[in-house]
Amino acid sequence: MARYVLKRLLLVVPTLVLVSLFVFGIIRAIPGDVVDMMLEQFQYGRNAAELRAKLGLDRPLLEQYLLWVGGLVRGDLGQSLWTNRPAAQDIVARFPVTITLSLISILISLLVAVPVGILAAVRQDTAGDYTARSFAIGALSIPNFWLGTLIVVIPSFYFNWAPRIGDFAPLRQDPLGWLAQFVLPAICLGITQAGVILRMTRGMMLEVLRQDYVRTAWAKGLGSRVVVLRHALRNAMIPIVTVIGGQMPFYFGGSIVMEHIFGLPGLGSFVLEAISRRDYPVIQAVNLFVAFLVILTNLLVDLSYGALDPRVRQHD
Amino acid sequence: MSDTSTSLIRRRDFLKTVGAGAAAAATVAPTRARAQQPKRGGVLKHMGLEPPSFDIHGNISYQTQLISSFVHRTLFKFVNGPKHSPSDFTLVPDLALKAEVSKDGRMYTIALRPGVRWEKKPPVNGRELVAADVKYSLERARKKSGYASLLGQLEAVEVVDKQTVRVHLQDAFAPFVHNLAEPWNGILPKEIEDKYGDFKAAETLVGCGPFVLERYEPGVKAVFARNPDYFQKGLPYLDKLEWLFVKDRSTQLSLFRAGQVDIPFYDGRIPRADVASFKKSNPTYPVVHWDWLAVRSLAMRTDKPPYNDVRVRRALSLAIDRKKWVKEYLDGHGYEDHGPVPTPMREWKLPPKELGDGAKWLEYNPALAKKLLAEAGHPNGFKARCAHWPGYGPEYVEDLELLTFYLKQIGVELSIVNEEYGKYISGTFLGKFDETTWGPSSIFTEVDGYLYNSYRTGQPNNRSHVSDTQLDVMLDAQRRYVAKSSRKKAIDDIQRYVADQVYYVFTPYPKNVSSWTPWVKNYQPKNSFDRGAQLEVVWVEK
Numbered sequence: 001m002a003r004y005v006l007k008r009l010l011l012v013v014p015t016l017v018l019v020s021l022f023v024f025g026i027i028r029a030i031p032g033d034v035v036d037m038m039l040e041q042f043q044y045g046r047n048a049a050e051l052r053a054k055l056g057l058d059r060p061l062l063e064q065y066l067l068w069v070g071g072l073v074r075g076d077l078g079q080s081l082w083t084n085r086p087a088a089q090d091i092v093a094r095f096p097v098t099i100t101l102s103l104i105s106i107l108i109s110l111l112v113a114v115p116v117g118i119l120a121a122v123r124q125d126t127a128g129d130y131t132a133r134s135f136a137i138g139a140l141s142i143p144n145f146w147l148g149t150l151i152v153v154i155p156s157f158y159f160n161w162a163p164r165i166g167d168f169a170p171l172r173q174d175p176l177g178w179l180a181q182f183v184l185p186a187i188c189l190g191i192t193q194a195g196v197i198l199r200m201t202r203g204m205m206l207e208v209l210r211q212d213y214v215r216t217a218w219a220k221g222l223g224s225r226v227v228v229l230r231h232a233l234r235n236a237m238i239p240i241v242t243v244i245g246g247q248m249p250f251y252f253g254g255s256i257v258m259e260h261i262f263g264l265p266g267l268g269s270f271v272l273e274a275i276s277r278r279d280y281p282v283i284q285a286v287n288l289f290v291a292f293l294v295i296l297t298n299l300l301v302d303l304s305y306g307a308l309d310p311r312v313r314q315h316d
Numbered sequence: 317m318s319d320t321s322t323s324l325i326r327r328r329d330f331l332k333t334v335g336a337g338a339a340a341a342a343t344v345a346p347t348r349a350r351a352q353q354p355k356r357g358g359v360l361k362h363m364g365l366e367p368p369s370f371d372i373h374g375n376i377s378y379q380t381q382l383i384s385s386f387v388h389r390t391l392f393k394f395v396n397g398p399k400h401s402p403s404d405f406t407l408v409p410d411l412a413l414k415a416e417v418s419k420d421g422r423m424y425t426i427a428l429r430p431g432v433r434w435e436k437k438p439p440v441n442g443r444e445l446v447a448a449d450v451k452y453s454l455e456r457a458r459k460k461s462g463y464a465s466l467l468g469q470l471e472a473v474e475v476v477d478k479q480t481v482r483v484h485l486q487d488a489f490a491p492f493v494h495n496l497a498e499p500w501n502g503i504l505p506k507e508i509e510d511k512y513g514d515f516k517a518a519e520t521l522v523g524c525g526p527f528v529l530e531r532y533e534p535g536v537k538a539v540f541a542r543n544p545d546y547f548q549k550g551l552p553y554l555d556k557l558e559w560l561f562v563k564d565r566s567t568q569l570s571l572f573r574a575g576q577v578d579i580p581f582y583d584g585r586i587p588r589a590d591v592a593s594f595k596k597s598n599p600t601y602p603v604v605h606w607d608w609l610a611v612r613s614l615a616m617r618t619d620k621p622p623y624n625d626v627r628v629r630r631a632l633s634l635a636i637d638r639k640k641w642v643k644e645y646l647d648g649h650g651y652e653d654h655g656p657v658p659t660p661m662r663e664w665k666l667p668p669k670e671l672g673d674g675a676k677w678l679e680y681n682p683a684l685a686k687k688l689l690a691e692a693g694h695p696n697g698f699k700a701r702c703a704h705w706p707g708y709g710p711e712y713v714e715d716l717e718l719l720t721f722y723l724k725q726i727g728v729e730l731s732i733v734n735e736e737y738g739k740y741i742s743g744t745f746l747g748k749f750d751e752t753t754w755g756p757s758s759i760f761t762e763v764d765g766y767l768y769n770s771y772r773t774g775q776p777n778n779r780s781h782v783s784d785t786q787l788d789v790m791l792d793a794q795r796r797y798v799a800k801s802s803r804k805k806a807i808d809d810i811q812r813y814v815a816d817q818v819y820y821v822f823t824p825y826p827k828n829v830s831s832w833t834p835w836v837k838n839y840q841p842k843n844s845f846d847r848g849a850q851l852e853v854v855w856v857e858k
């Protein structure tokens with residue numbers, strides 16, 4: 001197990017190098033030059049060549065990349081071209097919002113999808129199963145930005161009520177208010193993924209429930225709760241956990257839209273602003289940071305297999 | 317002083333407002349304010365925008381100007397309140413009491429208001445505002461601001477005494493005093509730059525305005541509190557002002573419908589498409605249509621075929637039924653504007669009947685348009701790409717589709733190329749496009765902004781790539797006429813000339829529709845980014 005973990009950790013480095021190369025290259029390929037924008041639209045200077053030199057953008061691309069990577073190695077994620085603030089400072093300030101939104105979304109997805117998926121499998125081809133399957137398809141089909149907009153717009157139109165937005169409650173001052181402001185965006189983000197997890201849970205449970213050892217458990221006269229939850233679900237969970245791990249990028253990506261609609265000061269709205277301003281160091285830093293998180297999550301998912309399936313530990 | 321005798325910018329006119337002294341400086345007492353007793357206290361929640369930085373000289377973003385105007389004041393300001401129209405740019409004293417100009421229009425003597433103090437916050441600690449502060453600010457603007465050219469050719473700023481500044485220009489520059497009232501010309505304390513190195517960060521927002529920055533939460537809001545030492549006694553009425561950074565327009569409107577915010581956008585605007593439903597959901601809220609100063613136009617590469625042929629440009633203009641556009645599409649709430657000076661700028665705008673030869677290109681005449689196209693070698697019309705940023709909003713997209721429809725009637729097929737904001741604002745908006753682009757202009761409070769920026773050879777906002785020596789001479793000349801009557805004549809001539817040349821094809825545009833919560837009193841939308849002057853006279857009555 002230890003060797004496996006070490007091997008996986010070592011793989012993180014080349015993956016991050018590839019991600020860094022991709023991000024560095026792709027944002028420079030977007031039409032629209034940051035110097036033009038700063039100079040002509042926002043008048044951050046008078047001379048393009050001077051400004052380019054000041055920002056270090058006059059150097060060859062390879063040199064720019066190596067300088068950035070050199071900074072990363074020293075723990076320097078770079079500075080915003082617009083505000084001169086270290087990108088790390090903003091990431092630290094905004095990451096808690098995004099991760100909270102993502103975690104609550106995952107929790108909502110699981111709380112909805114797993115029990116309903118199990119019930120749908122256990123009661124296959126009943127009205128309950130059809131309802132669950134219809135819900136899953138519906139949840140998959142509804143774009144979360146549309147759902148988010150509806151949740152904000154409809155009550156305000158009919159009842160002159162809107163969720164608390166634009167008045168972000170800090171955790172220390174108002175813990176309940178802080179948590180409450182994540183609920184609606186998390187529902188929008190979580191409900192779509194609940195459809196995916198629900199279908200996966202139902203499918204895996206159906207498969208496991210047909211296995212010999214489950215039939216044996218029934219034959220031994222064990223109660224349905226024990227058979228389903230202790231014997232069947234545990235084996236069905238491995239692919240489900242894999243799916244959840246694979247969906248982490250979606251949660252981070254979806255948070256961009258949700259933060260925009262619900263006025264949350266997270267990484268999503270921050271990077272969106274950075275993209276529209278071509279703030280290269282900030283885009284690079286945030287993307288690399290998120291990539292690292294996704295890699296880490298996948299590693300944790302892989303490690304959880306051992307906890308779920310003793311055979312994995314024995315094999316190792 | 318012999319050289320400062322009888323010629324202010326029509327000196328008498330100017331002194332009526334600017335030279336009237338401190339009594340006039342107390343903000344205009346609007347008619348409703350007389351009928352109702354202003355009420356002190358309360359919090360105003362205002363939708364706003366988060367600025368890229370807080371340095372008014374470090375960038376030209378209106379977002380910076382909006383937020384800094386609560387704290388940084390200018391030498392003069394525009395009249396505000398319901399008594400005045402949103403496009404009334406009459407000057408009244410602010411940090412200065414009066415300005416006198418020499419006969420040759422090259423020297424301005426500005427008398428400061430005594431007893432103005434910076435807020436009681438380090439490093440200024442409530443010291444008095446003096447002439448050296450004005451000198452520092454104007455020189456910094458000249459050196460750093462993207463708007464430096466709007467101060468004319470500033471030669472020197474001289475401190476005459478503690479309360480008097482003298483500004484020397486290389487050449488007369490008519491818009492000079494007007495532009496001193498723009499929020500990008502706020503007076504800044506030098507100690508801040510000495511301490512922080514620049515004015516980019518929020519903690520540098522230290523001034524002598526009606527409000528002081530209490531708290532800035534990046535990505536969330538900025539909270540301002542009443543400045544207890546503000547030189548306008550009794551103002552502002554509000555205890556606090558929250559400037560909220562919600563980006564999504566649907567969310568903004570929803571929060572406004574729900575009464576969670578008092579003013580739904582940075583200028584109170586609500587989308588035209590939502591007006592009917594808004595009146596249903598919030599019947600007690602005021603809804604006003606008001607003058608808008610952002611003209612909309614099709615810019616073309618007039619340096620290249622086919623747009624270098626005036627007949628083609630005239631044909632495009634003739635294809636548009638402006639009367640029908642306003643009457644049917646805008647329900648009468650708009651302007652058939654032929655540009656470049658917006659209709660609400662009434663003191664400068666030349667009506668169509670006075671445009672001379674250029675007036676006929678504003679008529680709707682598709683037959684003549686086709687004839688001109690044929691003469692120019694395009695009997696079957698032509699195809700063109702039109703770059704556009706859809707983020708302006710669905711109403712703009714509809715406008716462009718309507719323009720596309722009209723042009724198709726004469727055989728000109730526009731294919732709309734939607735661009736992402738970064739590409740649009742750093743490229744297309746600055747004239748970097750191949751064929752055509754359509755969109756709104758920036759907003760200016762001085763007529764020069766609509767002329768010089770759009771038509772003068774080499775200007776970054778000269779999107780149609782106009783390079784016309786005769787026009788350049790006219791544009792330069794109008795800047796030098798200090799006497800308003802002479803300048804008016806020069807600007808009339810420019811309007812006639814450009815109407816005939818059709819360097820841009822101007823399309824009609826709507827009036828703005830704005831609303832605010834019924835408990836907000838004495839509020840009036842304003843075509844200016846000086847929110848400080850606008851909101852210091854507002855109160856909340858719940």
